[in-house]
Amino acid sequence: MDPKEVEIPGNSDPNQPGGRISHLALDIGGSLIKLVYFSTNYDVDDEVGRSGKKSFGVSNGNRDHPVLKGRLYFVKFETSKINDCLEFIQNKQLHLGGYRHLEAPPIDKTIIKATGGGAYKYADLFKEKLGISLDKEDEMDCLVGGVNFLLKAVHQEAFTYMDGQKEFVQIDHNDLYPYLLVNIGSGVSMLKVDGDGKFERVSGTNVGGGTFWGLGRLLTNCKNFDELLELSHRGNNRVIDMLVGDIYGGTDYSKIGLSSTTIASSFGKAISDNKELQDYRPEDLARSLLRMISNNIGQISYLNALQFGLKRIFFGGFFIRGHTYTMDTISVAVHFWSKGEAKAMFLRHEGFLGALGAFRSYDKHGADDSLVHQLMQPFPTTSCLAGDKICSPPNGELNENESIECSVYAS
Ligand SMILES: Nc1ncnc2c1ncn2[C@@H]1O[C@H](COP(=O)(O)OP(=O)(O)O)[C@@H](O)[C@H]1O
Numbered sequence: 001m002d003p004k005e006v007e008i009p010g011n012s013d014p015n016q017p018g019g020r021i022s023h024l025a026l027d028i029g030g031s032l033i034k035l036v037y038f039s040t041n042y043d044v045d046d047e048v049g050r051s052g053k054k055s056f057g058v059s060n061g062n063r064d065h066p067v068l069k070g071r072l073y074f075v076k077f078e079t080s081k082i083n084d085c086l087e088f089i090q091n092k093q094l095h096l097g098g099y100r101h102l103e104a105p106p107i108d109k110t111i112i113k114a115t116g117g118g119a120y121k122y123a124d125l126f127k128e129k130l131g132i133s134l135d136k137e138d139e140m141d142c143l144v145g146g147v148n149f150l151l152k153a154v155h156q157e158a159f160t161y162m163d164g165q166k167e168f169v170q171i172d173h174n175d176l177y178p179y180l181l182v183n184i185g186s187g188v189s190m191l192k193v194d195g196d197g198k199f200e201r202v203s204g205t206n207v208g209g210g211t212f213w214g215l216g217r218l219l220t221n222c223k224n225f226d227e228l229l230e231l232s233h234r235g236n237n238r239v240i241d242m243l244v245g246d247i248y249g250g251t252d253y254s255k256i257g258l259s260s261t262t263i264a265s266s267f268g269k270a271i272s273d274n275k276e277l278q279d280y281r282p283e284d285l286a287r288s289l290l291r292m293i294s295n296n297i298g299q300i301s302y303l304n305a306l307q308f309g310l311k312r313i314f315f316g317g318f319f320i321r322g323h324t325y326t327m328d329t330i331s332v333a334v335h336f337w338s339k340g341e342a343k344a345m346f347l348r349h350e351g352f353l354g355a356l357g358a359f360r361s362y363d364k365h366g367a368d369d370s371l372v373h374q375l376m377q378p379f380p381t382t383s384c385l386a387g388d389k390i391c392s393p394p395n396g397e398l399n400e401n402e403s404i405e406c407s408v409y410a411s
């Protein structure tokens with residue numbers, strides 16, 4: 001679209017007196033809807049401007065646009081509760097934070113960047129309820145755009161997690177590529193990333209976050225995802241998993257490198273226990289399930305990394321949920337299979353990769369390729385909690401409760 005045909009408007013944020021929302025982007029997935037929006041209390045920033053003028057004085061290369069200083073907010077809703085999400089957008093007037101196609105008919109005038117399958121599935125609903133059109137961005141493009149942005153712009157975004165130890169990873173911008181991105185959403189996509197916008201989806205698996213949540217619900221009668229995670233935290237998988245030691249009379253199978261405590265067969269004890277489902281504790285079922293799925297994803301990820309000679313694997317998607325046991329299991333699987341050669345890394349904004357990528361794509365309407373110009377350390381905030389009906393994760397790693405201080409260009 002010709003940049004001259006669009007304008008990115010600001011609008012008032014009722015929760016922040018004097019605030020302006022200038023961009024909203026959506027990622028509507030199989031399980032969750034993720035929103036990223038930018039809000040500012042300031043008008044045009046005159047501190048950054050080189051010319052010292054109050055507005056339109058900021059220059060970055062060939063660019064001559066106003067700079068808005070403010071925060072990026074992250075919010076999510078369950079896709080099955082899409083009406084709550086529409087209400088949240090309506091109440092906060094976020095839907096005005098897109099761009100406008102000046103020559104389009106009224107119904108198609110306001111356009112919001114959106115990615116994920118729901119951008120197709122729910123396009124008519126957004127038009128009907130909010131009077132906006134969704135400008136669809138490819139999900140894989142957005143995932144990669146989101147990760148690259150986070151890794152380059154946000155301090156302490158990536159970290160390793162093993163044996164209870166979390167360590168932030170210093171990202172060398174000149175030595176970032178190639179890497180494997182494993183996005184664990186409802187299903188799992190694996191992408192080999194070679195640069196900004198340079199990637200290939202090399203694999204995927206249908207055994208992902210939706211499988212854990214779906215099977216977990218059936219097995220435990222849990223009512224929400226965090227309850228299932230919480231249960232898994234307290235469970236013991238050995239009650240139901242068949243270990244090497246169970247098969248080998250308590251000893252290791254050292255000839256092929258298997259210790260007696262290695263899981264030989266997930267849920268394998270259920271074959272011979274002569275028990276019904278209700279005889280198992282939901283905690284133990286949840287633990288076995290989480291371990292089975294995390295192990296499997298860790299192993300497939302490693303095999304893909306091996307095939308393409310990649311040493312670094314970044315894991316994203318809301319399945320991880322900052323949950324220590326999940327990260328530990330994935331890390332151990334990658335470490336075990338790669339004999340310590342490959343490294344699993346996790347991201348603080350794990351679930352918002354696609355939404356951030358969609359947010360960045362507004363910049364296609366601008367003059368150069370960096371919509372978000374300047375980022376600082378993320379700060380915890382409570383202001384995006386208002387409309388979010390989803391509980392906090394059990395370990396207190398609040399990805400959706402954070403905002404990032406930043407500046408954006410408005411055209
Ligand atoms: N509050 C929640 N409700 C449902 N699923 C959740 C929740 N938090 C985390 N999850 C997990 O995250 C997965 C969805 O991850 P996400 O990256 O948002 O993928 P998608 O784009 O497919 O919705 C779910 O399948 C589930 O395993």
Ligand SMILES: CC(C)(COP(=O)(O)O)[C@@H](O)C(=O)NCCC(=O)O
Binds near residue numbers: 185
């Ligand atoms: C179809 C999807 C890209 C949709 O993304 P999601 O909503 O799960 O984040 C994803 O579910 C996926 O990659 N599934 C695995 C399909 C496969 O390769 O077998």
